[in-house]
Amino acid sequence: MECKTVYCGESTLRCAAEVLYSLYEGAEKVAIRARGKNINNAADAALLVTRVFKGIDLSEASISSIFGSKRLSEITIVLKKVKDLEENNVSLVDYFLEEAGIPAEEIEREKKTILEEWGGDPSGVLLYMLCIVERIHHELSCRENS
Amino acid sequence: MSSLVEKIVEDIIKESLGEKAENKVAEVLLDIFHEISHRRPHLSYSEALNLVKKTKIERNRDKILIEVDLGDAVLRYEIYTSSSHKT
Numbered sequence: 001m002e003c004k005t006v007y008c009g010e011s012t013l014r015c016a017a018e019v020l021y022s023l024y025e026g027a028e029k030v031a032i033r034a035r036g037k038n039i040n041n042a043a044d045a046a047l048l049v050t051r052v053f054k055g056i057d058l059s060e061a062s063i064s065s066i067f068g069s070k071r072l073s074e075i076t077i078v079l080k081k082v083k084d085l086e087e088n089n090v091s092l093v094d095y096f097l098e099e100a101g102i103p104a105e106e107i108e109r110e111k112k113t114i115l116e117e118w119g120g121d122p123s124g125v126l127l128y129m130l131c132i133v134e135r136i137h138h139e140l141s142c143r144e145n146s
Numbered sequence: 147m148s149s150l151v152e153k154i155v156e157d158i159i160k161e162s163l164g165e166k167a168e169n170k171v172a173e174v175l176l177d178i179f180h181e182i183s184h185r186r187p188h189l190s191y192s193e194a195l196n197l198v199k200k201t202k203i204e205r206n207r208d209k210i211l212i213e214v215d216l217g218d219a220v221l222r223y224e225i226y227t228s229s230s231h232k233t
Contacts, residue, residue, distance in 0.1 A: 009211045011161070021190070024192075025195075085192070100150075114148045117150075120187065121188070122183075124189030127194045131195070133158055133163070133176070136203060
């Protein structure tokens with residue numbers, strides 16, 4: 001069974017978007033890996049993915065410690081597609097506002113303004129932009145490395 | 147369109163592409179955002195991921211081709227080191 005690995009950095013959303021796209025594109029399993037201060041982001045990304053779509057389950061999770069010059073922990077969370085993906089009615093706008101640095105006490109008000117101005121929820125458009133920017137970033141990185 | 151949503155998208159682009167920016171790529175991505183916001187503002191998650199899958203990104207030496215198939219229209223961008231063309 002194909003298992004893709006996604007390395008989670010500082011952005012929960014970017015990690016979640018990459019996992020979602022991998023599963024949507026056909027991967028049956030995706031392993032999220034993160035170290036040190038990014039461990040929380042990996043856990044949040046895994047939760048987010050399972051909230052956005054039904055049909056994705058936690059398959060396994062482990063934490064290991066690496067002892068080098070200092071101790072470093074690493075988490076691995078494996079998500080598995082158990083049936084066809086089906087959308088839950090979950091908005092990602094709060095997460096985008098949080099990552100944009102909007103203070104927690106202002107998120108509800110800003111979200112309301114966005115939903116009114118947009119005439120609905122822009123989460124799908126934002127998810128598309130997140131995925132497409134990542135794909136282009138990957139292309140540009142390959143160009144630099146080639 | 148919400149100015150805050152546009153700001154969020156600008157941040158996503160800047161964070162991913164970096165400050166020294168691939169300015170032309172950033173411009174093209176913002177243009178894609180504006181077109182999608184106008185034509186398909188209420189994309190579902192499945193539609194969004196399907197659109198990612200259908201978006202062609204090809205790199206050929208100094209040219210990047212981006213093609214977004216929106217069903218009723220195809221956005222096609224050619225980004226060169228010297229200029230970009232949209233058709």
